[in-house]
Amino acid sequence: MRTDNEAAPHPPPAADPAANAVELVGVSKNFGAVTAVHAVTLAIRRGEVLTLLGPSGCGKTTLLNIVAGFEEPTRGRILIDGRDVTLTPPHLRDTGMVFQNYALFPHMNVFENVAFGLGMRRMPKARIATEVGRALEMVKLEGLGERRVRQLSGGQQQRVALARAIVIQPKVLLLDEPLSALDKNLRGQMQIELKELHDRTGLTTVFVTHDQGEALSLSDRIVVLNRGEIQQIAAPIELYRHPANGFVASFIGDINHLPPAECQRCGSDILFRLAPTIELAMPARADLALRDGRKAHIFVRPEHLRIADGAGEGRNRVLCQVVTHVYQGTHTLTRVEAVGLGLLQLRIPGGEIIERAPPGSRIVVTIDLDEATVLAEA
Amino acid sequence: MTLRLEPRFAAKARSGLFWFVVVLILLFMTIPAVVVIATSFSPSELVTFPPAGLSLKWYVRAVTYPDFQNAFINGLIVTSFASTLALITGSAVACLIERYAFPGRTVLEAVLSSPLIVPHFTTGLGFLMLGVALGINQGYAIVIVTHVLLVLPFVTRSVYVSLRNLDPHLERAAANLGASPGRVLTRITVPLLLPGMAGGWLVAAVLSLTEFTASLYVTDAGTQTLPVAMYTYIREYSDPTIAAISAILILATTLVMFIADQIFGLGRILSIDAH
Numbered sequence A: 001m002r003t004d005n006e007a008a009p010h011p012p013p014a015a016d017p018a019a020n021a022v023e024l025v026g027v028s029k030n031f032g033a034v035t036a037v038h039a040v041t042l043a044i045r046r047g048e049v050l051t052l053l054g055p056s057g058c059g060k061t062t063l064l065n066i067v068a069g070f071e072e073p074t075r076g077r078i079l080i081d082g083r084d085v086t087l088t089p090p091h092l093r094d095t096g097m098v099f100q101n102y103a104l105f106p107h108m109n110v111f112e113n114v115a116f117g118l119g120m121r122r123m124p125k126a127r128i129a130t131e132v133g134r135a136l137e138m139v140k141l142e143g144l145g146e147r148r149v150r151q152l153s154g155g156q157q158q159r160v161a162l163a164r165a166i167v168i169q170p171k172v173l174l175l176d177e178p179l180s181a182l183d184k185n186l187r188g189q190m191q192i193e194l195k196e197l198h199d200r201t202g203l204t205t206v207f208v209t210h211d212q213g214e215a216l217s218l219s220d221r222i223v224v225l226n227r228g229e230i231q232q233i234a235a236p237i238e239l240y241r242h243p244a245n246g247f248v249a250s251f252i253g254d255i256n257h258l259p260p261a262e263c264q265r266c267g268s269d270i271l272f273r274l275a276p277t278i279e280l281a282m283p284a285r286a287d288l289a290l291r292d293g294r295k296a297h298i299f300v301r302p303e304h305l306r307i308a309d310g311a312g313e314g315r316n317r318v319l320c321q322v323v324t325h326v327y328q329g330t331h332t333l334t335r336v337e338a339v340g341l342g343l344l345q346l347r348i349p350g351g352e353i354i355e356r357a358p359p360g361s362r363i364v365v366t367i368d369l370d371e372a373t374v375l376a377e378a
Numbered sequence B: 001m002t003l004r005l006e007p008r009f010a011a012k013a014r015s016g017l018f019w020f021v022v023v024l025i026l027l028f029m030t031i032p033a034v035v036v037i038a039t040s041f042s043p044s045e046l047v048t049f050p051p052a053g054l055s056l057k058w059y060v061r062a063v064t065y066p067d068f069q070n071a072f073i074n075g076l077i078v079t080s081f082a083s084t085l086a087l088i089t090g091s092a093v094a095c096l097i098e099r100y101a102f103p104g105r106t107v108l109e110a111v112l113s114s115p116l117i118v119p120h121f122t123t124g125l126g127f128l129m130l131g132v133a134l135g136i137n138q139g140y141a142i143v144i145v146t147h148v149l150l151v152l153p154f155v156t157r158s159v160y161v162s163l164r165n166l167d168p169h170l171e172r173a174a175a176n177l178g179a180s181p182g183r184v185l186t187r188i189t190v191p192l193l194l195p196g197m198a199g200g201w202l203v204a205a206v207l208s209l210t211e212f213t214a215s216l217y218v219t220d221a222g223t224q225t226l227p228v229a230m231y232t233y234i235r236e237y238s239d240p241t242i243a244a245i246s247a248i249l250i251l252a253t254t255l256v257m258f259i260a261d262q263i264f265g266l267g268r269i270l271s272i273d274a275h
Helices: A060-068 A110-120 A125-138 A154-166 A184-201 A212-218 A236-241 A246-251 B007-040 B057-064 B066-099 B105-112 B120-134 B140-165 B168-176 B181-210 B213-218 B226-236 B241-264 B266-270
Strands: A020-031 A034-045 A049-053 A075-080 A095-098 A172-176 A205-209 A221-226 A229-234 A261-266 A269-275 A278-283 A295-300 A305-307 A317-327 A331-338 A342-349 A362-367 A373-376
Touching (some): A020 A060, A034 A060, A034 A075, A034 A229, A049 A060, A049 A212, A060 A075, A060 A095, A060 A172, A060 A205, A095 A154, A095 B168, A110 A125, A110 A154, A125 A154, A125 A184, A154 A172, A184 A212, A205 A212, A221 A236, A221 A246, A229 A236, A246 A295, A331 A362, B057 B241, B066 B140, B105 B140, B120 B140, B120 B213, B181 B226, B181 B241, B226 B241
Parallel strands (some): A049 A205, A095 A172, A172 A205
Antiparallel strands (some): A020 A075, A261 A295, A269 A278, A295 A373, A305 A362, A317 A331, A317 A362
């Protein structure tokens, strides 16, 4: 059951070979005829922040509930600290969950809420007081122990929920869209605080969100889910730069999905014919198995489209018509239309483009494929 | 109804009509109680309205009349047992209906509301005949059983509404923090349902204390409750004592309901979306 490691709040990197805090092996979950989770195999490393990211209905919350023990998988096994807990009820799993609506006990004050888990573990009263005090300090709520939870703001309730989950030193901290109920400013601040909290506690954390920005800024690794299946597991930078498929490419960040192109090798380059008049070139890459005549999908980030300066000749230049500008402070999102390519989005630093190229004007855009994601059509 | 009125005037007229209707309904609802209370202070030997003077002598008679005293005690005994038994049964049934899908669930729900459909005298008569057949037509048991059946729908509904308002994440949160199912029940579920349970108990108590029709069948001289004793009294005497005891009952009930509302919020018990 619970190993007594209170003396060392940061458990040393496992001496045992099981470096994984949580393992899911072939986990599936059906609700009637609906498959919420399909054959998910996943290892969560000790101490990492792993994010389950996907649109609503992708199965991420179901997976979290399976780890916590609120849902029983239809198939597959769950291991926590190397121990099979597939059939273990939630109260014996030692996970700490922060619910989307916080689920604070309304009939208890802040102190009693945070102390609840310790009381269940039959910790002596004096120890509980110390531990709760420390947890409240960690979430910057020291001195508010006597408050009723209804008297707290949304941000404060969030912190109480966090303190309640971390005070039991769970084997894994489970966060179910914990920031979604907060307003935008507070959300940014809580992101930073979550990160600091993780640095201090070192708790293995599973974070569920549909917000890719949150996922990119908080995670060591991200698991992208769609329709109950894992699409890709990767570090944020890897995920952003090298999405494994079209779903991941479109889901993470803004991206331009160009029309299907026909490939042709040309020396050390690959040529993509997108429209009768549009041909883009890219240096051949070893990781791309593109034969002549094969169809390919090209994904380009808005920051990799540039406005060509001067009238000079160059590769990958496309004539476009400006549609709109959306000024965002540090940059401007500019939508342009190119015959044969449809709408494209550019991310241009600053705002002077709005004056320089008003809607309706024509500009030449360079499509840089060095950073593009190219996927061969199946 | 296609009267073309200037909009502001129309709004005014509508709000005037609204208040007129409200006052009318209030008068209509309270007038019997007002008549009875006014009569209770009458000094004359006969029940007359409006009263010819002011006196408290009928109140003195009402509280010192032995039959009323006994009936009041009987009522307390029956009510406390009936409400408590109904609370236990009703809570269990409410949990069953709210938490589990099982065959016959809708039938159970329908049966639970049957005391609202079956006339009280039918219930009373049925239990009396059953009691006679089983040889238990004397004593408190038969009265208590009858009252349990009559108040059960109200208690069940009250607990059911509280259950519906209970965020299921709270129970999950408690389990997640290490609480076994038993401790989730005692530390989270029951404390949070307590207002609904207490409110349901109080409503049941008031209903049971004032129930007359079914009680007339199932009580006897030894177990008769206050409404039955009042009925017996009015068949023999025609003085305002009956008005005085009625006034006391109205006052007591109002007081109990007011306190219940202050503590538990009756609105929360009687409507689902109050959270």
